[in-house]
Amino acid sequence: MKKLFPFIKKEFLHVLRDTWTMMIILVLPVVMMLLFGYAVTNEIRDTNIGVLDLSKDNISASIIERVQQSEYFTLKHNYNSYHEIEPSFRKSEVGLVVVFDEDFSNNLLHKGKAELQIVADATDPNTAKTLVNYISSIAAQSLMELNKNNPKPMQITPELKLLYNPLMKSSYNFVPAVMGFIVILICTMMTSITIVREKERGTIEMLLVSPTKPIMIIISKLSPFFVVSIINIITIFLVSYFIMNVPVLGNIFVIGGVSLIFLLVALSLGLLFSTIAHSQLEALLYSGMIFLMPTTLLSGMLFPIESMPLFLQAIAQAMPAKWFIDAMRKLMIMGVDAKYVLKEVLVLTFMAITFMTISLKLFKKRL
Amino acid sequence: MDKAIVVNNLTKRFGNFTAVDNISFEVEKGEVFGFLGANGAGKTTAMRMLCGLVKPTLGEATVAGFDIRRQSEKIKKNIGYMSQKFALYEDLKVWENIKLFAGIYGIKRKEIIPKTNELLAELGFESERNTYVKELPLGWRQKLAFSVAIFHEPKVLFLDEPTGGVDPITRRQFWEMIAQTAERGITVFVTTHYMDEAEYCNRVSIMVDGKIEALDTPRALKERFNSNSIDDIFYQLARKAQRQAD
Incomplete structure (x- = not known):
């Protein structure tokens, strides 16, 4: 444990000193919230x-x-x-x-x-x-x-009955989606890029020939993005609750718990992409194009899954963000009990364990 | 234990490709051992096996008295490593880099501060303590990286093309640092592409297609091959290579 500390400190310094990373981490969530909330809205005014x-x-x-x-x-x-x-x-x-x-x-x-x-x-x-x-x-x-x-x-x-969102305010619906997007972006994309960056520069060799255990390298690499994502989720919550007046009906601890499981899924995917990719560009391609794009399009963030063709619906089931967004919409906007999101939680937990195991095995083998 | 490295019939295969083909050699304690070979000759794989990063397919080896198959953790504690590619973390300050690697090798906190001061004084870097490594010239970075690699007093130091891209004056100073290190009893295992540098080594080996084709002191090699430069001998041997460099 004592040896872990200098590592974690190093990783935090990398993140804190990289202006672009910091910009993405701190500004992007707020910008996205405002964009989705006021500009890219399904709500029609005037x-x-x-x-x-x-x-x-x-x-x-x-x-x-x-x-x-x-x-x-x-x-x-x-x-x-x-x-x-x-x-x-x-x-x-x-x-x-x-x-x-x-x-x-x-x-x-x-x-x-x-x-x-x-x-x-x-x-x-x-x-x-x-x-x-x-x-x-x-x-x-x-x-x-x-x-x-x-x-x-x-x-x-025609008689019309609108549940939960009587005036169909879109801000209610997009908050969980933005959370899902930000977590995937920061945990998966940024993690994979930073690990690959160290591979690319050759600095990881130095860590590997040192008496450090690979698991310690992994934990320290993941820790800043884990912390940052928690901060982001809280920021999104505060912005949506206080500025956009989105009600948070569900139990805050259940919401936090589901978010943590989703964070682990996203982190382990980032680790997975970093073991496959050889350059930062490749990592960006995997996590950005091959993963983030389908996540945005298919997880119900922008378009309802129900109105997709069947084969796309099937792909949507494999998107971790889909389960997270479903659970969050239920918890935050419908305010249901924890037991109603059991299915989502189980699927996410299963994904977290599977991806983590695969990526840890691959990570050790590849290096 | 007078041998720092003992290698017996070491082989590494990747599928059908034999990267390192049955090599054997010994390195004395405190020796500067030059490990030459063209790109793709198997140098890096051999070095990675000795550092405990890759398990050999066949054969055995010990580094600092520890078995590379079973005691790789102990080896890692007793070696230092520096490569051309690695020039410390650029976004960390000079002292942060030193402190990080000291921490990784488990040096106690109260020892780190005086040792850091000593190191910076030796290099004449006192004023650069708070400089980001990316702002240092390449030669300085390499010298600093070298000092960091021996900060924890390893028994064996592995240098992978440490002088690549460095100007002749810094290269010269660098080899002086290597000689001083060897005098302190640290064994230096170094790969290089600069044949004039081979002259600074106690002994050199030349690897071609995964095999060691020649191994001796620079003087004895020159006598044997009837040549007046290592460069020439290397060219004679490496030319026979069947493998494409990568």
């Missing part, structure tokens, strides 16, 4: 909309008011007939139009059911879908208030 209100009564007026008040929409046009709608879309004046037909209130009051027509510009289907969902949920909210004083509940179709 969309111009139009309304064709043929019903012209209290109920439609109250729904329109509500829509106007929301931060997502700006009411640009009040149409008088259907004919005005299409030209308005063509001129890109509006992205969405809500139509209340003549019988809207009538149907609602007497049949207890009415149809709300939503016309959306579907050039960008994702945006359109999001907008439609916003409108539906606003309409549903207006209705809920009306229903309060009404013994006979009324209904607007």
